Amino acid sequence: MIRSLPRSKSYDWSFNFFILLYFAFLFAPLLVTCVLAFNDSNFPSLPWNGFSLDWFIADGPDRIGLFHDEQNLRSIVTSFQTAFFVAIFSVVVGTCASFLFEQEEFRFKGILYFLMLAPLVIPGVILGISLLLAANTAGTFFDERFGLDFELFRPSFWLVVLGQFSFISTFVTLVVSARLRKFDHSLEEAALNLGATRLGVIWHITLKFLRPSIIGAGAVAFLMSFENFNTTLFLVGSEPTLPINLYLQVRDGSTPVINAVSLMLIVGTSVLALVNLYFTKKEE
Amino acid sequence: MQRSRLAFWIFLAPVLMWLLLLIVLPHLDLLTMSFRGEDDYGDMVWTFQNYMNFFTEPIYWLTFVRTALYAIITTFITFLLAMPVSFFIAKLARKRVQGALMILLLLPFWVSELVRIYGWMILLRESGVINYFLLNLGIIDTPIEMLYNDATMIMGLVYTSMLFMVVPLVSVMESLDDSLIEAAHDLGAGQATIWRTIIIPHCKPGITSGSIVVFMLALGNYLTPNLMGGKNSLWFTEQIYNQFIASFNWSQGSAFGFLLLLLSSLIIWVGLKVTGQKLGEVAS
Numbered sequence: 001m002i003r004s005l006p007r008s009k010s011y012d013w014s015f016n017f018f019i020l021l022y023f024a025f026l027f028a029p030l031l032v033t034c035v036l037a038f039n040d041s042n043f044p045s046l047p048w049n050g051f052s053l054d055w056f057i058a059d060g061p062d063r064i065g066l067f068h069d070e071q072n073l074r075s076i077v078t079s080f081q082t083a084f085f086v087a088i089f090s091v092v093v094g095t096c097a098s099f100l101f102e103q104e105e106f107r108f109k110g111i112l113y114f115l116m117l118a119p120l121v122i123p124g125v126i127l128g129i130s131l132l133l134a135a136n137t138a139g140t141f142f143d144e145r146f147g148l149d150f151e152l153f154r155p156s157f158w159l160v161v162l163g164q165f166s167f168i169s170t171f172v173t174l175v176v177s178a179r180l181r182k183f184d185h186s187l188e189e190a191a192l193n194l195g196a197t198r199l200g201v202i203w204h205i206t207l208k209f210l211r212p213s214i215i216g217a218g219a220v221a222f223l224m225s226f227e228n229f230n231t232t233l234f235l236v237g238s239e240p241t242l243p244i245n246l247y248l249q250v251r252d253g254s255t256p257v258i259n260a261v262s263l264m265l266i267v268g269t270s271v272l273a274l275v276n277l278y279f280t281k282k283e284e
Numbered sequence: 285m286q287r288s289r290l291a292f293w294i295f296l297a298p299v300l301m302w303l304l305l306l307i308v309l310p311h312l313d314l315l316t317m318s319f320r321g322e323d324d325y326g327d328m329v330w331t332f333q334n335y336m337n338f339f340t341e342p343i344y345w346l347t348f349v350r351t352a353l354y355a356i357i358t359t360f361i362t363f364l365l366a367m368p369v370s371f372f373i374a375k376l377a378r379k380r381v382q383g384a385l386m387i388l389l390l391l392p393f394w395v396s397e398l399v400r401i402y403g404w405m406i407l408l409r410e411s412g413v414i415n416y417f418l419l420n421l422g423i424i425d426t427p428i429e430m431l432y433n434d435a436t437m438i439m440g441l442v443y444t445s446m447l448f449m450v451v452p453l454v455s456v457m458e459s460l461d462d463s464l465i466e467a468a469h470d471l472g473a474g475q476a477t478i479w480r481t482i483i484i485p486h487c488k489p490g491i492t493s494g495s496i497v498v499f500m501l502a503l504g505n506y507l508t509p510n511l512m513g514g515k516n517s518l519w520f521t522e523q524i525y526n527q528f529i530a531s532f533n534w535s536q537g538s539a540f541g542f543l544l545l546l547l548s549s550l551i552i553w554v555g556l557k558v559t560g561q562k563l564g565e566v567a568s
Contacts (some may be wrong), residue, residue, distance in 0.1 A: 033399065130541065
């Protein structure tokens with residue numbers, strides 16, 4: 001029964017209870033991770049031994065807090081760098097793609113559009129291995145033909161950026177296209193009648209109109225890159241990103257430092273997601 | 285509207301580079317690599333051996349079938365859970381609460397999958413939080429290992445992909461006119477009839493797009509089966525990873541990768557055909 005219809009007490013009560021359970025299910029793992037980051041114990045588990053900031057600020061020799069943990073700090077920096085480049089590249093190419101698909105007519109447009117959507121249905125692991133293969137093939141080719149050796153073609157920072165870029169651009173394209181569809185073309189026509197060039201119109205009018213969605217898509221791209229694991233796993237070289245680094249630590253037995261890293265990650269992404277949400281709401 | 289060749293090429297060039305170099309060529313490379321193998325002299329030759337291995341080794345194809353089956357089960361459970369949740373948000377909750385619930389729903393999913401799985405590991409493992417409470421409350425005498433079994437793994441997969449079912453369902457339910465349900469109620473239809481004849485048929489597009497995304501994510505997931513599934517619950521992406529990284533048998537790994545890609549495309553194609561939808565519609 002819906003809002004406007006009379007509902008029985010037990011119906012309402014059981015539904016509310018179900019929703020409560022659902023949200024508990026949703027937040028329990030995050031909550032417990034955050035709480036245990038402050039537990040004064042050498043293992044990320046109960047009993048509660050008292051409040052401690054050791055897992056953030058301890059400086060050895062028994063405990064090394066996050067802010068002194070070289071390996072974790074470096075992976076955070078790497079993740080920021082990766083996400084920064086992925087966001088920039090995918091926003092530029094994704095915006096180009098939405099102009100291409102929304103405003104231009106050409107042969108093979110259907111095929112190209114299908115290819116643009118393809119990353120949505122390719123599992124991340126497959127994207128990773130195929131890119132690893134292609135990079136290896138290209139590297140061998142340049143090495144045998146020209147005796148050139150490119151860092152790019154081995155698992156490395158830039159290969160990770162390319163791998164994430166290859167599917168995040170699709171999301172950017174879809175977000176920007178949705179906004180571009182709402183654009184009032186009479187504005188463009190007016191500017192063209194007044195003597196503006198096509199590129200001038202795009203620069204001064206259309207891109208201004210698209211700005212909120214471009215910024216939003218950039219934020220989403222940043223977050224997607226920051227948390228990507230599946231594609232990155234195969235392309236990562238000697239500089240692991242944060243998810244990869246955490247994975248190695250979780251797999252090989254964990255200390256509450258991981259809880260501290262997770263807490264920072266939860267707070268950081270929540271703030272960024274909320275800011276993004278606030279701006280998209282305001283735009284509407 | 286006036287067309288500009290320059291603008292067209294400025295849009296087309298980066299998009300073509302992206303799709304050809306990062307999507308088309310790598311996947312062609314994946315396909316050719318899957319037909320490569322070594323003959324008795326150690327030379328590279330074309331062969332079907334990699335695919336033959338898949339069919340003759342039961343462990344490979346059994347894992348494959350298992351992965352597909354579990355991905356389908358995951359999708360179904362996610363659907364069952366998401367349906368009442370989205371109904372509550374779209375039709376039962378008060379307007380003010382609605383927005384807050386949506387934000388709460390979105391937040392956990394911005395946090396890296398790894399952190400969320402790590403949270404579950406702290407909760408469920410033998411020395412975990414849930415066991416601690418159960419022991420202290422006197423419900424059990426010895427801790428139970430709740431990690432590393434299939435049920436937990438499916439729960440983890442449901443958890444990580446929940447959002448991608450709830451969001452499309454909420455948006456289709458919001459577009460359902462309340463008066464239809466009111467009319468059905470006035471004419472004496474019961475709960476079950478209303479769900480079967482009004483709500484479910486109306487939600488079909490949302491159900492399809494949600495199911496496709498959830499299925500894809502479960503099928504291509506590496507982290508959750510790896511960390512929660514334990515030693516004897518193999519996932520096909522793990523087989524691919526093992527071939528690539530552990531055995532360094534790239535052509536065998538490529539064959540597996542290509543088979544997984546075929547499977548996911550096939551099931552998504554069937555899903556779209558059965559419900560009469562297009563990929564473009566599902567994506568946007």
